[in-house]
Amino acid sequence: MIVGILKKPAFADNAAFDLVGPKVDVRVERDGATRPIAEVPNLQSGDRLWIHPVLLDSQSVHYLMVVAFLRGATNPPPENWFTRAETWNKPVRDEGIFVTVPPEAEEALVFLAPETGGAFSTLRNAVRGKPGAFVRAAQDLEQASLDRSRLEAYLEAVKVTSVIDPEELQLRTTFLARSLNIKLDKQCFDKPSAEQVPCLTQNNEALVLDDAHSQNMVATLTTGAPTDLLAQLSSTPSARNGYYSPYIGAVVDVVRILGTTHSAQYQYIPALALPKKDEMHLRLNNPPSFRNPKSVIVIALPPIRPTVAPPLRALDANQVFCANKPDLVLPADGAPLVFATELARNFVHHLETKAGATDLPAKPESSRGGFVIDTQNARDSGS
Template sequence: MIRPLIPIFAAIALVLTGDALAQQQQGGFDLDGPVLSITVTRDGVTLPITAVPSLRAGDRLSAKALLPDTKSARYLLIGTFLRGAANPPPKDWFEHAETWKSKGNVLELTVPEGAEQALILLAPQTGGGFDAVRDGVRGRPGVFVRAAKDLHQASLDQARLETFVATVGTIADTRPGELATAAPLLAKALGIKLNTECLTRPRALQASCLTQNKETLVLQAQRGTTLAETLTGTPVDVAYRIAATPEAGAGYYSPYIGLARDVARLFGAFRTAQYQYLPALTVARGDDLQLKLNAPPSFQNPRSVLLAPLPPIGVATPPSWQPGSRTPICLARSDVTIPLDDASLLFATNYARDLAIAVTVGGKPSEIPVLVDVAAGGLRPASLDAVAALTGIEGGVLQGKWGFDRFSGPRLPLVLDAPDAWHAEPDDMIVVGREHGLTLKGGAAACVSQLTLRDSKGSERHPAWTATAADAIEAKLPLGTAAPGAFTLTIARHGAAPMQRIALKGRVEASRLDRFVVHLGDREAVLRGSRLDQVAQLDVGEHRFAPGDVSRGEQGDRMTMRAETALTGLTPGKAVPATATLRDGRRLRVTATIAPPRPSATLISREAAYQPAQGVLPIALPDALLPERGRLAFSFRVANGPLREGIELAAKDGSVARLDFASGALQRVGDDVVVASASADKLFDHDVSGPLRFRLLNGDAPSDWQPLAHVVRLPEITGVACAPGEAECALSGRSLFLIAAISQTADFADPVAVPIGFVGASIALPRPAGDTLFLRLHDAPDAIVGLTLSKPS
C-alpha cells in the first residue's frame, strides 16, 4: 500500500515538548525557520549541500546560519556526527560556532571515519549550552539516529510536495488552460496523490483544490522496501499492527503515523528543564537550506533546540530511473519531452548535475545537454539547435553527475532521421484508379510529420499514414481519380531536418484474368484474377455473363458473374475460349472451364418428433414444422454425382450447421439416397426459429439452397379448466405468448386472438365443444397445429 510520508514527521514534534505542546504540533511543517548556507568539499570540488545526496568520510563542510541582523536571540550552530543507536559518538565529533559574532561564526566540519549520520542543531546561547547538547546527544544516541533518518527522508518528501505546489501555482498563473493536462504528469513525476475531481472544477478553482490538505498528498516513493522497513527496521506487518490502534489513528496512512508517535515517546522522555528538541525539515532554497518547523520555538525554559538532518553518510546510490516510454521519441520535435519513471528526486532536488544524453552519430560519440522539465515529468534538450546538427540517432544513454559522482543510465528510446533514409518498397511503382497502399522503410517513423503527394500537373494530396514499426510507415495514397504519370512523394520531418523527396511512377493496373469456371446448367460462374473491377462483361459462345460482386483475398480477386440463361450445349470437362471486355474497351482472352453439373438434392420425406414435458398437453404438428427441442429425420435423393462431403443447414439468422457421414448424422441408402437425422436444439449454439434450409457440399461447387423445415417454439399448455355451468373456460400453461390465435375449428371461423407480447399464465376462451383445439403460432402464422385436450373439468 502506498502512503504519504510527511504526516509521520508532523507527529515527531509530540515527543519534544510534552503532551500539552504536542496538541499544538499536529500540523505540517509550514513555519519558516532559519536559513543555513552549507557547502561540501570533496577532492577539490565544492558543492552546495543542496546538491549533495550523501556525505562520505573526509568531506569538509562549511556551515553558516543566515540570520538577520535584527535577530535578538543568540544561537549556537552545532554540528555532530553519529555512529549508531548503541554507540555514543566521541566528544571530538561535536563542533560549534557562535552565529552572532562577525568572526568565528562559520562552522567547519570534517566527516570522520565510522560516522553514519550527521545533524545540525541551533541551540539558544546559555551557560554551558554546547556541553548540555553534546551530553544529551551522547546520552541517548539512538533517539538522534532515528531522528536523523526520519527527518532526512521527510525533508526529501517535503521537497516533492513543495515542488508540486509551486509548479501548480506557476502553471495556474501563466497558462491556466494547461493545468488539467499538466497536473497528472506532474503528480506522477513527483509521487503526489492527485485528486482528479479537482480537474473537473472551474479553471479558477483547480489549483487551490489540487493543493488542499498538503499533508496527505505525498505518496511513498517507489523503492525496493517499504518506508517502515527502510527507516526503522520494523517489519511491516508489525508496523501495521502498531498503527491499527485507536491511538495511532487507524486511518489510511496510520502505519507511518503510528511509528512516528513511537519515536515521539522516546523524545518526550528526553526533555530537560533547560532544553526541548524541536525537529526541522530542510528544503532547498537555491543553494541554501531553509529550515521548516511544525511548531514555534520557545525562548524560555525549556528553550527550543532546532534539530535538522544532513544527508546520510555512505556511498551515494546512483539513480535507478527508468524510461517513461517504450515507443521511439523524436528528439527533433519542438515540444519533445523525454519522460522518466521513478525519478521523483530528480524533479524535487538539485542532486542531478550536468545532464546529457550520450548518442552515436556516424560512428562517433556525441552528447546532447538536457534540462529537467518538472511540469512535463521528463527531460528536454537544452537547445534544439544542437539537435538540428545531428542525424541518424537510434537510442541514447542519460549521463551526468549525482552529487559528486558520475552516473550512466538509463537507455532512452530516442531517434533522429538520417539523410535520405526513406525508400519505397518493393519498388517505385504505384497504381492509379484506386487507393494504393505504399510501404516506406528506413527512417525514423516518430520523426515524420507529414506526407505530400504531387502529380505531374502540380496537384497535391496529403495521404493518411500510420507507423507500422520504428522504421516503417504504411501510407494510403488517394489515387482514385488520378491519371497515370510521374508523382513525387515529399516526406516532411519534425525540426530542421530537410524534406526528402521520392520519385514514383503511376500506372493503371490492367485486369489479370486467371480462370473462368462455370458449371453446366448454371447461370452463375466465377472469374478469378486481379483488378476484376475493370471487367464490364464476359462472353462464352452465345452466353454473356454480367459482372457481380468482387472480393479480394490473398490469392487475388474473385468475382461472381451471372448470365440471363443457364449454360447448356457444351461438353463438361472441356476448356473453351472466352472473351472479357474491360470498361475502357480493351478485350482480354481467358479460358473458360466447363465443369460438370453441380450436385442437386430432391427431398423424399421428413418427419419431426418431440416429447412434451410431463403434464403438458401434446401438440400435433404438420409435416413441415420442427419443434425447437424436437428431432428431425429426413431423406433426399442426390443427382449429378455421389455426395462425398456432407450437407449444410442454414437458419433464418444466417447460422450454419454441418452434418457429415463420419459423425453418423448422414447414412447412405443405396448409391443415391441419403438419410439424415439431427436434434434441432443441438444444431446451433443458440436458439433459432423460422425457415431451415439445406444444401449439398461438393468442394467449391455446392448445390443450391432449398427449404427443409420450419423451426417453431411451442407453448407448454397444461390444461383447460371450466367451472360447472360456466360458458367460459381458462387455458393455462407457460410461454403462452407464442400463440397467435386459438379456435375450436380448423377453419378458424371464430378465433380467440392472443395479443402480441401476452405474458399471462392463462387465456379465457369459450368452452370447447370437442377434445381438440386449433392454434396458430407466431413463429409460423400460416400453419395450423392441433392441441389434444384431456376431458375438461
C-alpha cells in the same frame, strides 16, 4: 441527542511546518571541488563542511550552534565529534565554521540552542546518552525534508501553471503527479476552473506518496530505536482514509522521538531543511520557547554513506522517438527527487548515429512528465 464532530487527527497537525526558521548556509568540499548543499545527496568521510548560520544582527537571543556526528544507535560518538560555535561572535557570524566528517560517522546533526551556562556539555551528554534517538531523528528528518521538497515543487508548479497556462492545467498536473509521485484527485478537474487549484492543493501534507528513492537514500534503523509509527498508522482507519502519508508518518515519528529526549533545561524541536543552492531554509512545526525548557532546533544534514543512483525508468522502453523533433520529451519516472530537487544534474541523452556518437543535454521537467532533450546538435548534424 449527542452530536459528534469529526476532526482531522491531531497527529496530522504536526506536519504543518509552517513557521519560518533561520537559514543555515552549507557547502561541501570533496576531492578539491566545492558544492552547495542542495547538490549533495550524501556526505562522505573526509568531506569538509562549511556551515554558516544566518541570523539577524538584531537577534536578541544568543544561539549556540553545535555540529554533531553519530555512528549508530548502540555506539555513542566520542566527545571530539562535537563542534561548538558561538553564533553571536563576529568571526562565526561573518565567516562561519569548517568541520570535517570523521571516519565511521553515519549521520550528522546541527543544533541551534539558546545559550545558557553549560549548554554545550548538556547537548553533548544528551546525544551521547541516547544516540539511538538522535540517529532515528536524523533519518526521519532527512526523509521528511526530501518528501517536503517534492510537495513544495508540486504546489509551486500547480500555481504557476494555473496562471501562465490554465488551459493545460489538467495535463500538466497529471505529469506533475506522476513525476513527483504525488496523489492526484482527478475529480478536481470536474469543478469550475476557479475551484480546481484549491482542490488540487488541499490537505497537501497527505498528497505525498511513498518514494523508494528517498527511502534508499535514508537508511532505516532496524535496532535500538523506537518502533516506527508508520507500522501502527497503516492499520488505522485514518491512514486508509488518506490522513497519513509517509511524509506525515516520518514527521510524527521524529516529533515523538525528540519528545523523549527533553530535560528540565531543553526540549528538542525538529526543523525541516529545504535546500536552495547553498542555503538551507528551515521550517518549524512548533514555535520555539525561550523559557525552561528552552527549545533546541534540530537540523539533519545529508546521511553519510555512498550515493544511491536514482532509479529512473522509461515509461515505455519500446517507444521510438525522432531525434530531430525540436521539443522532444522522453517520458520517465521512478525518481521523484530528480524532478523536485537539485541533487541530480548534468543529464545527457547518449545518441548513436551514422555520423558517430553524441550526447544531447537533457533537463528533467516534472510538468512535462520526463526529460526535455536539447536536439539542436542532432538537427544541425542532420542525424
